[in-house]
Amino acid sequence: MLKQYDPEVCLGHLKTYTFKELRAATDHYNAKNILGKSGYGIVYKGTLNDGATVAVKRLKDSNNFGGEIQFQTEVETISLVVHRNLLRLSGFCSTENERLLVYPFxxxxxxxxxxxxxxxxxxxxxWSRRKNKALGTARGLLYLHEQCDPK
Structure with a gap:
């Protein structure tokens, strides 16, 4: 039996998804739905039951992430970050064996x-657009490292 995220923890605007829901949305994490890969996991394109298209990041080594409490703390911290140059977390899923983050597509x-x-x-x-993208990225990083609370 998969252990679900603790429903007692309130994370404001974030939606809690079930693993089954996200597995169905990504067609069982089908390789054709991979949007990208990083050191932290693989990002899949998914379509939820309500028709919304999302990006689902399936974190690698969820057991090494530091446990449920640390995951909940990280999700809560990420959910507080609001900046025009940063993509806002919209939901998550946590089971005994899986940790997933859901972002707008x-x-x-x-x-x-x-x-x-x-x-x-x-x-x-x-070059003008590249410069604007670089400046926007720099503004997002400045916010995360100097202006955001917690940093």
Whole structure:
């Protein structure tokens, strides 16, 4: 039996999903739905029962994450981060063996992919747009490291 997230913990605007719900949304974490990979896990495109498209990050080594209390604390901290240059966490799932984060789906892809994209050998983003993206990224990082509470 999968142990679900402690319902007594209140995390404001965040929605709590079941593992079954997110597994169905991502077509059983099908490789065709992979949006990206990172050191922390794999991100899948998913469609929820209500038709909403989401990005589901399935964290690697959830047992090494530090346990349920630390995961709840991290989710609570991430949920408090609100900035125009940062994607806001919208939900999560936690079971005995799985930790998943749910974000809104961004149809234009990741910043990394946009910087690499080219049409007929020419970059999709010109230098002016690249500069604006870099400045927006810098503003988001400044907020996280200096202005956000907790940092």
């Amino acid at each position: 961004m149809p234009n892809g990741s910043m990394a992919s946009r910087l690499k994209d080219a049409i007929q050998g020419k970059p999709v983003l010109d």
